[in-house]
Amino acid sequence: MFCLHHVLVQKNKGWVKMLNLTALMLEKVGIIVIVAYLLSQMKSFRHIIQAKHNTNERILLILLFGAFGIISNYTGVEVHYNSINRATWLSELEHESALANTRVMGVVIGGLLGGPIVGVGAGLVAGVHRYTLGGFTAFSCGISTILAGIIAGYFGQKRKQMGKQITAGFAVMIGMIMESVQMLLILVMAKPIEQAWSLVQFISFPMIFGSGLGTLLFMFIIKAIKRDKELTRANQTNQAFLIADQTLPYFRQGLNINSCREIAEIMLKLTDADAVSITDDHQVLAHVGAASDHHIPKSKPETGLTKKVLEGGRISIARSKKEILCVYKSCPLEAAIVLPLKVKNKIVGTLKMYYTEPEKLDKVQQELAEGLANLFSTQLELAEAERQTKLLKDAEIKALQAQIHPHFLFNSINTISALCRTDADKARKLLLELSSFFRGNLQGARQMLLPLENELANVRAYLSLEQTRFPNKYIVDFQIEQGLEKVLIPPFTLQPLVENAIHYGFPRSKSEGRITIRIFSENNQLQIIVEDNGKGIPEERIQVLGKQTVISKKGNGTAIFNINERLKGIYNGKACLTLKSKVDHGTTVTISIPLDNKGVVDQSV
Template structure:
């Protein structure tokens, strides 16, 4: 019995060596990497059935309890039996491929064993088919429960089904005495050697799967790295400059010999081989690209003829051309060219397809970002248009009165009004303006208001002089001053004081508008700036508009804080990022007032 073990290990070695050689082929490795289609299951059952046939041919003949010299078995004596590893391949096939593979491989190996003859031919044939069937259904149940086919599970099933084969031999093989003596010789060696062989085979299959997962992880990381490098350029949209930079990055980070990007009608960039005749802004030179633009699907060419470049001396001999889409609308193509067709392998093709999907997503996000900005710009301009209508009417009424009493003063106020609304119109066309321009608007507004209410308001400016050129959103200051005048001093006989303080702090611009007015109740402070607040003098949009514009331009980087106590005035603080880096490097301590 023990003499049989090393001989059987040699037979296991033959199967494992054959499997290892096959594992170096991509087609073989791919059979173990995903859920199997019917055609792949047929391939698996033929493969594992073939392993069973090889085990039959290379098995060890046992004749009257004597172990014969190992040789190729074509036919057995009627009183002979066979010790081999046939069940090993059938069980592994069933576990991995399910009932179809297990039963199919069992039939192939079992029927072949029956044709070799011997007094255990029928017993071995039946037990092999049974082993394939049971292993197939066990594998199916395991997968339905979302459990992996582990090495331990496979070895346990293999040894158990080999034990069942020994029992079937005892029950069906005749005479019983001869069957019993055979099982005593081959039973334990076949059970444990087949278990060991199953373990080696599962280790090899798991290694194939780990290599595949590692390769896919590396490909995914590589694709994401390329996407990260190209993202800033995709945000610019598809143009000659952005596409040239994208193509350069891809050429550097892939095995392609040339990379090109087109829109619907023209080449936007071509970097690498054949740049002499694939020229940006020209029409696509290859029939392959025209077909992708027409059929809107991925096309692969592995010959120069399939690319069909109109230049006969073009060095490009293989290519993959992929459509770029935004919301299912095709906006262009991504092309990867190779001077050697062998370089366009499965890895490169999968990488190209992954990049095309990522690039399409980036283009879609860039378009969404652009549309959001356009919408926000439109909203801001609509908000800006709501700010000053009542002020215009009040100013015109004041000027009309002055025309009869003080024509020079009326003329001066008309110029102030003109300056004020000119600033408004200019601000409505721009997202950001210099601080000094917004201050000019405030001074024009105050001049008009002080004419209407002489000596009622005092304005103090505390502004760092080096900040005049800092860019801020238009209409930040004037609405706050207007609010202070209208709501801070209603019916007050005391002189109202409004202080505008602007300074820099940690590369941020801080704007504070403070008054000594009547203050704001706590219940109103909680909602100011968050929604439109109704009031007797208007619809309360000023602070809400400012806050909306700050959020639209700066997002969470801006803040508007209101602090107030009834009877002790109001303090409104705006904090925004500086749009002019380097401005704060100047002297930040000098202040002037006016």
């Protein structure tokens, strides 16, 4: 009975000691995590925590994570015959003592982030230092530390090659496995075996648990660094969208060597790309940045990736030098996104953003590139439209085109860029709406009549952008008679009326405004009615609207005048526009168009 009681007491003492050791290990983990957190606030540390590194950065990583191992050695817990030495700084161990610490944790993280070279280097630094401290497990612990660096580096590199990220869960799993391997090596190498077995029983749980928790916290810090970097890039997206404004004058010149070089220079300055290139459908027009020695203007595209995009018309992304298919083996470009530039759905060239490190081509850069390609395609179509307008005979069309204010484009771009930080999916949808809106305007500039459904699509695209900028300011009610979708009407008939209702009807209204769009047939006439409950128009102003241009704070009041004049010219006086309004009660604009179009004057261009 006494023997049983003695055994139970000894077991309880053993558990208490193990719990004490676990608590001490967590304390040591805290030291390493605090050091890591403090370092994470340094810009230089954030810079070297990247997925790919040059030789100098690898050396810095080896020294950094090796230093974590050395700190772990010095601040470890000395274990002597299952008793704990609470010394705070260890410079030497007794021959029969062992060391419980978090040395393997830093080596494993270094290997996962920096690859085999960093893993081996950090393992050697920490492992050799552990060996010099002595103790009966010195050799086995030194070997296990080096082995941990090799294995972590190998698996980290393999995971990256597979295109997967080093997640916190993956890092914790590798760290705990490496601690388990260390326990196994102690059993195999340390002598005497009885003492080694007793030690492993005592320290295995505290070290494996402490290493796992420490790795988890360390990886959270690393992820926070990378997340902060992505947020910083998202915040810079607004500045990048200035590209649209700054490049517009050059796109008006068309795709040529001089204009494309200016465009590429602007993009290189405002994005994280290491090189920017623009081609037409058969040659390089501009290439600035890395690899300029062999990506030369006036030459044929050097990469098979560009040829693939020109032929297929689809966005292509490469995350390795092999995928880029550059004929120059020494080309420093290792990642790229190539996007088609289109005019009227015809591929006229490509926009290419290159990176010397694949990790730079992240989701933020990809979405930015896709958005810029859409904007550039729109700008090219705008440039083509400007050239076409010189041939248009319809003066009213020209006047209406001049009324498409650049402020709408810039305001829309600012709205989209702000959404990139909070709702990337919605930003992408709005970018497509913006592209759709301007394509609708371009289509209208080249046609005297177009289907009603096209005009409605243009209105809806416009409203999507406006309602995002001013949510809950007004609601729009569409009441469209079925079967009228294919009826031909003059372009820019409905959208300017809706725009007027928005900007002039509810300038500072605190209550929710309402705009009703009714389209129906009556007495062989197409009736288009745009009604709002806004502030209304004074009687004296109604007398001149539609009869002449009217000066206003937001424009020159040409919209209604141009619509009215074009209706008269196109339908030979058989179509009309009427306007009714009452101050503080709203405005109603009605357009009547003959459904048979027999009165249409031939104005083909």
